[in-house]
Amino acid sequence: MPFLRRRTLIRALTWAFGLCAALGLLPRANAQAALLMEEPYGFFGALNPTGHTAVYFANICAATPVRLRRCRPGEMGSVIARYQGIAGYDWVAMPLIPYLYSVDNPAEVPARVDRAAVLKLRDRYHEQHLGVLGANVFEGDFVRGGWTQLVGVAYERRIFAFRFATTPQQDDALIARFNNSPNRSKFNLTYSNCADFARLILNEYFPRTFKRTIFPDAGMTTPREIAYRLVKYSRKHPALGLKVYEIPQVPGYRHLSHSNKSVAASLITTGYAVPIVLLNPYIAGGIFVDYLVRGRYPLVERHTPVLGPEELQALESPGTAAQPLAPTAAEAPLRTGTPVTATPVPERALSNGATRIADSQPGGTMPSSPGMKMLEGAHE
Numbered sequence: 001m002p003f004l005r006r007r008t009l010i011r012a013l014t015w016a017f018g019l020c021a022a023l024g025l026l027p028r029a030n031a032q033a034a035l036l037m038e039e040p041y042g043f044f045g046a047l048n049p050t051g052h053t054a055v056y057f058a059n060i061c062a063a064t065p066v067r068l069r070r071c072r073p074g075e076m077g078s079v080i081a082r083y084q085g086i087a088g089y090d091w092v093a094m095p096l097i098p099y100l101y102s103v104d105n106p107a108e109v110p111a112r113v114d115r116a117a118v119l120k121l122r123d124r125y126h127e128q129h130l131g132v133l134g135a136n137v138f139e140g141d142f143v144r145g146g147w148t149q150l151v152g153v154a155y156e157r158r159i160f161a162f163r164f165a166t167t168p169q170q171d172d173a174l175i176a177r178f179n180n181s182p183n184r185s186k187f188n189l190t191y192s193n194c195a196d197f198a199r200l201i202l203n204e205y206f207p208r209t210f211k212r213t214i215f216p217d218a219g220m221t222t223p224r225e226i227a228y229r230l231v232k233y234s235r236k237h238p239a240l241g242l243k244v245y246e247i248p249q250v251p252g253y254r255h256l257s258h259s260n261k262s263v264a265a266s267l268i269t270t271g272y273a274v275p276i277v278l279l280n281p282y283i284a285g286g287i288f289v290d291y292l293v294r295g296r297y298p299l300v301e302r303h304t305p306v307l308g309p310e311e312l313q314a315l316e317s318p319g320t321a322a323q324p325l326a327p328t329a330a331e332a333p334l335r336t337g338t339p340v341t342a343t344p345v346p347e348r349a350l351s352n353g354a355t356r357i358a359d360s361q362p363g364g365t366m367p368s369s370p371g372m373k374m375l376e377g378a379h380e
Contacts, residue, residue, distance in 0.1 A: 031171050032058040033205075034163040034245075034315050035198060036079065037227045039257035041157045048189075051260040053198045053223035054081030056161065058316040059171045062093035064132050065150070066183055068175045070168075077316065080178075082197035084187040085146050087134045091183060091197065094150050096312060098125055100159075100247065102152035106309035112252040118155050125151050157257035159247040160300055161307070162230050163315055164240045170205055177204070195221040202230065209233055224260040245314060246304045264288075 038052040045051070061071040062078045066089055071077055079099045082091050101109045102121035110117060130137070130147060140146030153159065186192045199210040199221050210229050212219055234242035249257055307314055 031166040031168050032163060032316055033166045033171075034161040035202070035227060035230055037160045037162065037223045037260055038153065039157045039159070039249075039260055041254055041257040045258060049258060049261045049265075050195075050222045050224065050263070051157075052081070053195045053226060054079050055198050055201050056080075056096060056315060057166075057171060057174075059166075059168060060093075060175060062095060065089075065092045065094060065130065066132075068093055068178050070172070070175065076312065080201070082187060082192075082194045083145065083149055084185065085138045085140070085144055086150070086185075087137045088185050089133075089183050090185050090187070091178070092133075092150055096315075097309070098129070098151050100152070100154040100312075101250070101309060102155075106312065109309040110250070113155055113250055114252050118152055118253045122148055122151050154247060155250050155253045157254075158249040160227070160304070161245045161247060161315060162227055163243045163245065163317075164230070164234065166205055174201070174204055190220060193221065195223050195226050198223075198226050202226070206233060220263055222260075222262055224262050227260075243314075243317075244300045244304055246300075246306045247312075248306055248308075 034056040036054045036056055038054065040046075040049045040051040056077060056079045058077040059071050060068055060078055060080070061075050063069040068078075068080075076096045078093045078095055080091055080093045083089070086092050095104075097106055097109075098104060102118070102125045103109055104125075113121075126147060130150070133147065138144075138146035140148040202210045210226060212221055213225065231242065231244075234240045305314070
């Protein structure tokens with residue numbers, strides 16, 4: 001009889017566990033993150049065409065813009081990055097959909113925008129959700145960014161997401177570190193920029209992998225170099241499950257953004273090359289060789305899958321499953337809108353040769369194409 005009772009109890013628990021999993025009531029058993037390489041745009045992007053970088057976490061959410069917690073079922077994670085001019089904070093975390101589109105629900109994302117629409121969407125989200133940063137946070141202007149950097153990024157530029165697998169234990173360790181450390185601005189364009197911040201985060205997951213290099217970036221850390229090192233690391237560690245996606249720029253507000261460049265490529269392909277040649281042709285020659293050897297290395301596949309607002313759950317797709325952990329905080333979350341259920345979308349060709357594919361294959365894997373070529377021609 002005791003054996004039968006034990007067997008019945010095991011069956012009941014198994015059934016209950018399966019029911020909870022089907023209803024989405026259990027915390028995620030997998031963890032995913034993505035390095036976001038964001039293209040340069042506008043006047044500053046012409047002066048400094050290295051672009052911006054941030055890190056997306058599927059299992060880390062923003063309790064406030066400056067405090068982290070584990071995500072709850074239905075939440076889509078957050079984007080964390082280093083900024084300048086955000087009330088003295090070093091880093092800020094934003095929910096994924098507002099970060100990209102200044103709205104809470106993917107269904108609200110416009111297909112095309114103009115300046116008035118972008119300003120309206122940003123002002124509305126700022127009024128509803130960003131008051132915790134303070135009443136007098138700098139908005140941003142032609143020269144220096146402010147809180148407008150935190151919302152509606154996809155209206156400004158195209159983004160490439162390099163998705164990789166993490167573990168819940170790693171995510172919890174990062175949450176604890178960020179929540180227990182001072183969050184005061186350390187920004188410096190040369191040695192403490194947004195790419196340096198991403199480098200520090202990635203070294204938490206892959207120790208001693210991401211370092212400064214003299215070539216091709218003259219000792220600076222750039223978004224392109226960080227992405228290159230992640231791709232290179234993934235080739236030696238296939239279990240990382242690296243997948244690359246394109247998040248396209250929403251048309252109408254700005255001219256199309258430009259491809260990310262290394263420091264050497266920035267100097268060679270802009271007007272900076274002329275005074276360098278006049279001052280010291282040997283230095284100019286060294287920079288040119290550096291550009292030829294490493295400054296032009298490819299990063300993304302020619303037919304990179306494109307993710308629209310309704311397809312962003314591809315960034316949460318499981319790689320290697322990990323053991324489920326319970327949420328670790330009880331703070332109220334930033335509002336991230338109605339949970340979205342990913343619907344398989346048939347593959348269709350886009351004008352730039354890429355494909356739009358919902359991540360609906362088993363295990364969240366995407367088809368990969370042989371060869372790695374920069375997707376530049378149709379966008380610059």
